[in-house]
Amino acid sequence: MAFLFFRRLVQIALILLGVAAITFLLLYALPADPARMIAGRSATAQTVANIRRELGLDQPFLVQFWTYLTNLLQGNLGRSYAQKTDVATLIVARLPATLTLMLAGIVVEVMLGLLLGTIAAVRRGGIVDRLVMMASFVGVSAPQFVVALLLLYVFAATLGWFPMSGYGTFAHVVLPALTLGVLGAGWYARMVRSAMIDVLNQDYVRTARAKGLSARRIIFRHALPNAILPIIAMIGIDIGQFMGGVVVVEAVYGWPGIGQLAWQAIQQVDIPIIMGVTLTSALAIVLGNLLADLIAPVIDPRIRTR
Amino acid sequence: MFKRWLRQTTVATMVALAPMAAMAQSVTQGGDVVVTFKDDVTTLDPAIGYDWNNWSMIKSLFSRLMDYEPGTSKLVPSLAESFTVSPDGLTYTFKLRKGVKFSNGREMVASDVKYSIERAVDPKTQGPGAGFFGAIKGHEDLTAGKATGLEGITTPDAGTVVFTLSRPDATFLHVMAINFASVVPKEAVEAAGGDFGKKPVGSGTFTLKEWTIGQRLVFEKNPNYYVKDMPHVDKFTVEVGQEPLVALLRLQKGEVDIAGDGIPPAKFLEIKNSADGAKMIVDGEQLHTGYVTLNTKVKPFDNVKVRQAMNMAINKDRITRILNGRATPANQPLPPAMPGYDKGFKGYAYDVAKAKALLAEAGFPNGFETVLYSTNTDPQPRIAQAIQQDLAAVGVKAEVRALAQANVIAAGGTEGEAPMIWSGGMAWIADFPDASNFYGPILGCAGAVPGGWNWSWYCNKDLDARAVAADSMSDPAKGAERTAAWGKVFTDIMADAPWIPVINERRVVAKSMRMGGGDNIYIDPTRVINYDAIYVTK
Numbered sequence: 156m157a158f159l160f161f162r163r164l165v166q167i168a169l170i171l172l173g174v175a176a177i178t179f180l181l182l183y184a185l186p187a188d189p190a191r192m193i194a195g196r197s198a199t200a201q202t203v204a205n206i207r208r209e210l211g212l213d214q215p216f217l218v219q220f221w222t223y224l225t226n227l228l229q230g231n232l233g234r235s236y237a238q239k240t241d242v243a244t245l246i247v248a249r250l251p252a253t254l255t256l257m258l259a260g261i262v263v264e265v266m267l268g269l270l271l272g273t274i275a276a277v278r279r280g281g282i283v284d285r286l287v288m289m290a291s292f293v294g295v296s297a298p299q300f301v302v303a304l305l306l307l308y309v310f311a312a313t314l315g316w317f318p319m320s321g322y323g324t325f326a327h328v329v330l331p332a333l334t335l336g337v338l339g340a341g342w343y344a345r346m347v348r349s350a351m352i353d354v355l356n357q358d359y360v361r362t363a364r365a366k367g368l369s370a371r372r373i374i375f376r377h378a379l380p381n382a383i384l385p386i387i388a389m390i391g392i393d394i395g396q397f398m399g400g401v402v403v404v405e406a407v408y409g410w411p412g413i414g415q416l417a418w419q420a421i422q423q424v425d426i427p428i429i430m431g432v433t434l435t436s437a438l439a440i441v442l443g444n445l446l447a448d449l450i451a452p453v454i455d456p457r458i459r460t461r
Numbered sequence: 462m463f464k465r466w467l468r469q470t471t472v473a474t475m476v477a478l479a480p481m482a483a484m485a486q487s488v489t490q491g492g493d494v495v496v497t498f499k500d501d502v503t504t505l506d507p508a509i510g511y512d513w514n515n516w517s518m519i520k521s522l523f524s525r526l527m528d529y530e531p532g533t534s535k536l537v538p539s540l541a542e543s544f545t546v547s548p549d550g551l552t553y554t555f556k557l558r559k560g561v562k563f564s565n566g567r568e569m570v571a572s573d574v575k576y577s578i579e580r581a582v583d584p585k586t587q588g589p590g591a592g593f594f595g596a597i598k599g600h601e602d603l604t605a606g607k608a609t610g611l612e613g614i615t616t617p618d619a620g621t622v623v624f625t626l627s628r629p630d631a632t633f634l635h636v637m638a639i640n641f642a643s644v645v646p647k648e649a650v651e652a653a654g655g656d657f658g659k660k661p662v663g664s665g666t667f668t669l670k671e672w673t674i675g676q677r678l679v680f681e682k683n684p685n686y687y688v689k690d691m692p693h694v695d696k697f698t699v700e701v702g703q704e705p706l707v708a709l710l711r712l713q714k715g716e717v718d719i720a721g722d723g724i725p726p727a728k729f730l731e732i733k734n735s736a737d738g739a740k741m742i743v744d745g746e747q748l749h750t751g752y753v754t755l756n757t758k759v760k761p762f763d764n765v766k767v768r769q770a771m772n773m774a775i776n777k778d779r780i781t782r783i784l785n786g787r788a789t790p791a792n793q794p795l796p797p798a799m800p801g802y803d804k805g806f807k808g809y810a811y812d813v814a815k816a817k818a819l820l821a822e823a824g825f826p827n828g829f830e831t832v833l834y835s836t837n838t839d840p841q842p843r844i845a846q847a848i849q850q851d852l853a854a855v856g857v858k859a860e861v862r863a864l865a866q867a868n869v870i871a872a873g874g875t876e877g878e879a880p881m882i883w884s885g886g887m888a889w890i891a892d893f894p895d896a897s898n899f900y901g902p903i904l905g906c907a908g909a910v911p912g913g914w915n916w917s918w919y920c921n922k923d924l925d926a927r928a929v930a931a932d933s934m935s936d937p938a939k940g941a942e943r944t945a946a947w948g949k950v951f952t953d954i955m956a957d958a959p960w961i962p963v964i965n966e967r968r969v970v971a972k973s974m975r976m977g978g979g980d981n982i983y984i985d986p987t988r989v990i991n992y993d994a995i996y997v998t999k
Contacts, residue, residue, distance in 0.1 A: 187867030188912070191874070195511045196914050197892055197902055199592035201604050203912055205584035237503045239587075239658050248674035304706070312710045319711050320703060322676060406499070409703045411675030419501055424867045 233427035257397035263336025268343020276351030294341030320409035350382035391447030395440025492997030497703035504658030507643035523643030523663035531994035532981035534894035550629035550935030571616035590641030596630035635893035693996035723969040745984030748891035754916040766823035768958035772809035773816035791962035801896035801948035828856025836886035873916035896947035919959035
């Protein structure tokens with residue numbers, strides 16, 4: 156087990172290195188010059204050249220990448236070109252908001268997904284099943300922007316139950332989390348449904364039923380824990396996705412997360428920030444998956460022997 | 462008869478007096494104002510900040526030797542108490558106002574002015590504004606790293622700053638009013654250790670009280686500001702990351718006072734036609750021209766007849782309709798609000814038949830194929846498509862290439878790359894209200910270099926010489942002559958048609974009903990929102 160864990164850590168390091176190299180190369184190859192974005196319109200060629208030199212952008216690719224890597228290994232993500240501040244400071248300042256929304260979003264989508272998926276599986280083929288599946292289909296295909304604005308308009312602007320924008324209190328997180336939850340729940344519902352249908356057809360469930368156990372006990376005690384495994388894996392993926400920023404939801408609700416930072420950095424060709432956010436979300440994805448892999452054997456002992 | 466006369470004159474008098482009544486509405490002190498923007502504020506370092514949202518915040522945090530009367534483009538001394546210009550226009554002597562304090566409590570002295578401008582020019586600062594100070598003696602040595610200061614700035618005593626120029630520069634007083642010339646205290650810059658942009662210290666109307674990254678910036682009135690009763694509000698809070706549509710909803714609910722990004726096009730007519738909405742819209746002229754560059758180094762735009770034909774092919778009225786009428790058609794590079802704009806100039810009228818005839822004359826009776834670049838944020842691609850359709854009507858097949866702004870800028874600055882570029886989303890908005898600012902980088906030979914902003918790659922030595930001559934007329938008495946000379950440069954340039962001047966876009970800002978002050982305070986020609994001059998009415 157310790158060896159496995161160590162191997163995973165090495166894997167993670169290699170993945171991050173790969174992500175760093177590819178992102179850096181892509182940004183380098185981009186036909187856009189960060190020095191010119193900083194210099195703006197009125198700058199002379201001399202000013203642009205000076206800025207380029209000060210940022211080290213006149214160096215060959217390998218030199219630039221090597222400098223970046225050595226700084227990175229010392230825990231230095233560099234300084235933003237446009238904001239002239241440490242990238243780490245900018246990311247850390249936005250982490251609490253990003254983590255809050257990630258957790259809240261996942262809680263909502265998993266609860267909703269489990270509930271709807273289970274109901275649909277139990278009532279398979281019936282009208283309830285069809286309604287739930289249709290709703291989940293609408294959920295997974297609805298644009299974030301529309302759902303976010305709709306919720307905002309109804310519950311914040313019109314009814315005034317929640318604040319329209321900002322961050323800080325529980326009331327602020329409800330609508331953004333609901334948006335993410337409603338949109339993500341569809342995936343979970345479909346997955347829970349098919350996993351539950353599989354499980355409900357298994358012999359031990361039939362045995363349980365034959366023993367005369369109540370339907371509720373069969374579903375929640377016997378079937379659901381066995382159907383939950385794919386959900387854990389999916390949560391691992393969502394952790395990464397939400398950590399990378401949910402640009403649209405953040406924009407609509409004025410949520411100060413990492414997504415807004417990344418979005419603006421891309422406009423400005425602010426390479427250190429783009430690199431920093433990419434690495435943060437890559438790290439979140441691999442950690443999320445690692446977490447899922449660590450939790451899986453706890454829930455399902457069959458995996459442990461593998 | 463008399464009655465009718467009376468009624469008419471009364472109405473006329475009322476109409477004439479209405480603006481005065483509005484002006485007489487007394488300016489009240491105090492209040493707490495909320496402003497929203499979509500984009501985060503990148504930096505408040507005056508040597509670096511060059512975005513349109515931080516531009517006006519920096520204006521209010523810092524002061525400069527010169528400034529403008531609020532809402533106008535009239536230059537007035539600010540940190541300077543008075544100034545003199547030598548007859549040859551090469552020496553400017555500023556006497557400083559006494560008793561001005563930075564927000565850290567220290568009194569501002571002449572050496573601060575010298576330090577601040579040298580810092581803005583120093584390559585280590587990585588500031589975009591170094592070029593503005595090009596006329597100051599020693600500029601080249603500092604930008605080339607051969608000197609550590611500017612020999613052209615001297616401080617005979619704590620209350621006097623003398624600038625020696627290497628060439629006359631009629632725009633020099635404007636340069637002293639630009640953000641990059643803001644005066645900063647050296648000790649605060651050094652104490653911030655590279656983070657001065659997040660911990661600004663100045664002597665302006667406001668001080669930065671709080672900055673929560675990604676959320677809000679709180680600006681508090683500077684009680685020691687050297688002009689009495691300025692600013693008017695006690696505090697303003699800038700909330701960032703606010704989607705314009707949501708900001709507008711919040712404004713209607715009274716949570717927001719100024720929606721800095723204006724009104725999204727989809728909502729504009731609805732707001733404009735609603736009873737209260739009209740009072741919330743501030744719609745003002747800005748020093749902006751939207752244009753299409755015709756690359757004189759790419760065939761067939763090397764042919765002046767083709768360029769002229771392109772100018773006649775564009776239906777500019779239709780483009781103003783795409784923008785819900787928030788723009789007016791343009792026929793010359795200068796915008797109407799810029800001194801030097803020629804009202805009588807006709808330019809090239811929209812005339813499809815004539816454009817076709819001219820193309821045939823140039824040897825393209827069946828048109829040609831080309832590429833039109835544009836940025837990819839709404840409404841720019843739609844405008845590019847409108848231009849594409851207009852071009853198709855005269856037989857020119859243009860492929861629209863909508864890219865991210867940085868990529869369009871890169872293409873424009875690469876020789877022989879982009880035949881046509883629609884400038885929307887990155888169009889020229891003047892740094893200061895002087896016609897020369899519309900020439901050098903975007904139409905002069907100096908900008909027609911790799912990485913430059915002259916995307917027509919147009920270089921006319923004769924016009925360049927006239928530009929230099931005009932900028933040498935630094936005697937204020939020759940101001941009118943100089944303005945006229947500049948105006949002529951921009952109308953004469955249209956004979957060569959390196960651009961299609963398309964529209965002058967107006968800026969739209971939305972404000973709550975309680976906000977006072979004229980429209981020109983919210984769309985100030987030199988600083989977008991003039992935080993010094995806004996006030997709350999109740």
